[in-house]
Amino acid sequence: MTKSNLSSELPNPNRRDFLIGTGSTVAAGVIATYAPANAAVRAADESTGVHRDSPAIEGTVPITLHINGKDHQFRLDPRTTLLDCLRETVALTGTRKGCDHGQCGACTVHVNGRRVLSCLNLALMHDGHEITTIEGLGTPEALHPMQAAFLESDAYQCGYCTSGQIMSAVALLKEPCGPDDAAVKELMSGNICRCGAYANIVAAIQQVRKRG
Amino acid sequence: MHSFEFIRPADSTAAITAAAQSKTAQQGAEVRFMGGGTTLIDLMKLNVETPAHVLDINRLPFDKIEPMPDGGLKIGATVRNSDIAYHSSVQHDYSVLSQAVLSGASAQIRNMATVAGNLLQRTRCMYFRDTAMPCNKREPGSGCPAITGSNRTLAILGTSDHCIATNPSDMCVAMAALEATIYVEGQKGSRAISFGDFHLLPGSTPHRETVLEPGDLITHVTLPPPTKGSRHVYLKLRDRASYEFALASAAVVVTIASGNVTRARIALGGVGTKPWRSYEAEAVLAGRPANDANFRKAAEAALRGAKPQSENGFKIELARRCLTHALRTALTS
Numbered sequence: 189m190t191k192s193n194l195s196s197e198l199p200n201p202n203r204r205d206f207l208i209g210t211g212s213t214v215a216a217g218v219i220a221t222y223a224p225a226n227a228a229v230r231a232a233d234e235s236t237g238v239h240r241d242s243p244a245i246e247g248t249v250p251i252t253l254h255i256n257g258k259d260h261q262f263r264l265d266p267r268t269t270l271l272d273c274l275r276e277t278v279a280l281t282g283t284r285k286g287c288d289h290g291q292c293g294a295c296t297v298h299v300n301g302r303r304v305l306s307c308l309n310l311a312l313m314h315d316g317h318e319i320t321t322i323e324g325l326g327t328p329e330a331l332h333p334m335q336a337a338f339l340e341s342d343a344y345q346c347g348y349c350t351s352g353q354i355m356s357a358v359a360l361l362k363e364p365c366g367p368d369d370a371a372v373k374e375l376m377s378g379n380i381c382r383c384g385a386y387a388n389i390v391a392a393i394q395q396v397r398k399r400g
Numbered sequence: 401m402h403s404f405e406f407i408r409p410a411d412s413t414a415a416i417t418a419a420a421q422s423k424t425a426q427q428g429a430e431v432r433f434m435g436g437g438t439t440l441i442d443l444m445k446l447n448v449e450t451p452a453h454v455l456d457i458n459r460l461p462f463d464k465i466e467p468m469p470d471g472g473l474k475i476g477a478t479v480r481n482s483d484i485a486y487h488s489s490v491q492h493d494y495s496v497l498s499q500a501v502l503s504g505a506s507a508q509i510r511n512m513a514t515v516a517g518n519l520l521q522r523t524r525c526m527y528f529r530d531t532a533m534p535c536n537k538r539e540p541g542s543g544c545p546a547i548t549g550s551n552r553t554l555a556i557l558g559t560s561d562h563c564i565a566t567n568p569s570d571m572c573v574a575m576a577a578l579e580a581t582i583y584v585e586g587q588k589g590s591r592a593i594s595f596g597d598f599h600l601l602p603g604s605t606p607h608r609e610t611v612l613e614p615g616d617l618i619t620h621v622t623l624p625p626p627t628k629g630s631r632h633v634y635l636k637l638r639d640r641a642s643y644e645f646a647l648a649s650a651a652v653v654v655t656i657a658s659g660n661v662t663r664a665r666i667a668l669g670g671v672g673t674k675p676w677r678s679y680e681a682e683a684v685l686a687g688r689p690a691n692d693a694n695f696r697k698a699a700e701a702a703l704r705g706a707k708p709q710s711e712n713g714f715k716i717e718l719a720r721r722c723l724t725h726a727l728r729t730a731l732t733s
Contacts, residue, residue: 249406266406266454269441289442290509302482302511308441309512312406313434313456356508363507364486377642378506 251315255280256324264311271295273311274321282322282351286380293379296352296359297321303359305378322351325358333396334358341392345383353379357393369394402450408459412585412617415455420587420615427538427607433457433617435478435514438505439522447531448538462516462619465489471625477516477618481571485510494623496632496651500574500669503636506643516618519572519582519598520610523565524645525554536562537606552711553647556719558673559707563606566670567599568645573669574634576677577651578623586616599674627663630655631733635726636669637718646670648719650726654685661685661694668702671719678702681723695727696720 248263253273260278271288274280274297286294288307295306298320326332331339334357344350356379365371369390381389409415415433422431432440432451435458443449462476465487473489484490485501505513527533527545534542546554546564555566572595580595593611600608612618636649649669655662664685668676681702688694699720706716 247403266404267401289445290438293506293508296508303508304512305438305508308436308438308509310406310434310437310441310454310456313437313458360507363482374642375507378508 249312251312253278253311253314253319254317255319256321266310266312268311269307270297270299270309270311270314270319271306274306274319277311280321280323284348284351286349286352291380292349292352293356294349294352296355296379298355298359301359301362303356320355322355325354332358333399334361334392337392337395338389341388341395342385343388343392344381344385349379349381349383353381353389357389357396360393361397367397372397401444402447402452404444404451405453406456407453408456412460412619415457415460416585416587416615416617418453418455419617421453422614425612425614425616426609429614431455431614433516435517436480436509436512438509438513439517439520443522443529446529448529457617468622468625473623475515475621475623477620478514481505481510481513481515481518482507484515484571493626494574494578494632496577496634496653497571497574497623499632499634500570500636500649500651503634503646503649504570515571515621518569519575519618519621520612521567521569521572522609524568525565526550528565537565537602537609540605540607547709550711551709553645553670554709554712555673556671556706556708556712556715557668557676557703558601559709560602560604560606560673562604563602563673564709565602565606565673566645567672567674568670569675570634570636570646570649570669572599572675573649573651573667575621575623576667576675577653577665579665581622581624582618583620583622584612584616585619586613590619595675596677602673627653627655629657630663631730633726633730633733635722635729637722638670648715648722650719650723652723652726652730654690654727654730656690656731659689661688661690664698666698666702666723668719668723671703671706671715678723680704685727690727690731692724692728695724695731698727699723 248265250263252259252261262277271285274283283297284294286292290305290308296303297306299317326335334354338354360375365375372390372393419431422429430451431453434454434456458478462478464476465479466474468474481501485498491498525546527535528537533545536544544563554564576595582593582598584591598610630653633652636646638644638646646669648671651667653665664682666678666681681698684698684701702723703716703720
C-alpha cells in the first residue's frame with residue numbers, strides 16, 4: 189500500500205478532536221456532576237442544543253446559556269464556573285484553564301461583548317447573556333483578522349495562552365486605548381505568556397488596529 | 401469549593417431578608433452577595449469563604465452612574481470598575497478615581513469587579529488565603545504568622561498585635577480622598593456611612609473588616625460635588641508596572657491658589673490595614689506654600705505613626721516618596 193492510499197483510507201486524524209474525545213471521557217468519569225463532554229453531547233448540540241446527557245443530580249440547576257450564537261440547555265452544579273462549563277459541559281476546549289484564580293488571563297471570553305475571566309464567574313450568573321469563545325470568533329477557513337494577525341506575526345510559542353490573548357486583543361479594539369505600544373501593553377497586562385511572546389503579540393494587535 | 405445554594409433575589413427586600421439569616425456579614429458569612437465574583441469566587445475556591453447561600457445581586461437595579469441634584473455623583477453598587485474609570489464625569493471631575501481604578505487589576509477584572517465588591521475587597525495576605533495556616537482574620541484567636549513570617553507586602557499603618565494585613569484596594573484610596581459616602585439598605589432601613597467610618601481597624605477583632613451587619617446591602621456610593629480647580633493625582637508604586645497590588649500608593653486632591661495649598665485631601669494605599677486617609681498630611685499642607693519642602697513635611701507627618709515589620713520597613717520611605725512625588729505631580733499638572 190502506498191503512502192497516498194493509506195492516508196485516503198483513514199479518517200482525517202484531527203488532533204484537536206482526538207484530544208477533546210479522549211480528554212473528556214476521562215473528565216466525565218472523574219467529575220460526575222458535570223454533564224459529560226463527549227461526542228453524544230456534541231451531537232445533541234447540532235440539532236436542538238439540549239444536552240440530554242446532563243444528569244438530574246440533586247442540587248443541580250437547569251440553565252440555558254447562549255454561546256457562540258447557539259442556545260445550550262443543561263443542569264449544572266451551582267459551583268460550576270463559566271470556564272468549567274465551557275470546557276467540560278459544552279466541550280469548547282479552546283478556552284484554557286491556566287491558574288483558575290484570575291491571575292493569568294488564559295480563560296478570557298466575551299460576555300455581552302466585553303472580555304471577562306471565565307474562571308471567576310459562575311455559569312449560573314450568565315443566563316440570557318451573549319457568550320463568545322475563541323470558537324465563535326472565526327473558523328479555520330475564515331479567521332478573525334486578529335487570529336490571522338497572530339499567525340502572521342508569530343505571536344505565540346506553545347500556544348496555551350493564545351486563545352485568551354486573542355479574546356483580550358479583540359475586545360481591546362473596542363476599548364479606550366491609546367495609539368502607542370505602551371497603551372496596548374497596559375491593557376493586555378492581564379494576559380500572561382510564559383513563553384514571552386509579548387513583543388509579537390503587541391505587533392499583531394497594532395497591525396489589526398492600523399488596518400482598522 | 402463547598403456546595404451552596406444559588407439564589408437570584410427578585411428585589412433588594414428579598415436580598416436583604418435572605419442575607420439577614422446569616423450570623424455575620426463578616427468573614428465566614430453563611431450568606432454572601434455575589435457581584436463580579438472576582439474576590440468571592442477566588443476565596444471560595446480556596447475554601448477561605450464557604451457560604452451556604454450565594455445571592456446573585458447583579459440583576460438588581462444598582463448599575464447606574466447618575467448626577468446628583470447637588471452637583472455630586474451617585475454610583476450604583478454593581479457598576480463595573482471599567483464603567484467608573486471611563487465615565488466622562490468621573491474622568492473630568494473625579495480624575496483621581498478614574499486613575500486609581502485603571503491602576504488596579506486587569507481590563508478583564510475591571511469589566512467584572514463592582515463598586516460594592518471593591519469596597520469589600522479582601523486582603524492578599526498569603527496567610528489569610530492559605531487555610532493550612534493560622535490567621536486571626538480567618539479564624540479568630542488562631543494567631544498571626546505574618547508578624548514573624550513573610551510580611552514584605554503587608555501594612556505599616558493601623559496594624560495591631562493580631563493582624564497586619566493590608567487593604568489592597570486602589571478604588572477605596574481615591575474614594576477616601578474624595579470623601580465618598582456609602583449607602584446601605586438593611587433590615588432597619590437605609591443609612592449613610594461616611595467613607596472613613598466604613599472600614600474598621602483590625603485591633604483585637606481583625607475578622608471584622610467593616611461596619612456591615614447581616615442583611616446590609618450596599619446600594620450605592622455618592623461623591624460630593626467636585627471641588628473647583630482641584631488637581632487630582634493617583635500614584636501607585638509596585639513590583640511590576642501593571643496588574644499588581646500597590647506596595648505604596650497615594651491619592652491626592654489638592655487646590656492650589658497663588659502658590660499656596662488652599663485645600664488638600666490625602667489618602668494612602670498599600671500601607672494601611674484600611675484605606676488610609678491622612679488628616680495629618682492635610683493639616684501640614686493647608687494654607688502653606690505648595691513646594692517640595694512642605695510636600696516632604698506632609699509625607700513625614702503621614703507616616704509618623706508607621707510601624708515596620710521585619711521585611712517591610714522599606715515601605716515607610718517608599719510611601720513618603722510616593723506622596724511627595726504625587727503632590728509634585730499635582731503642582732505641575
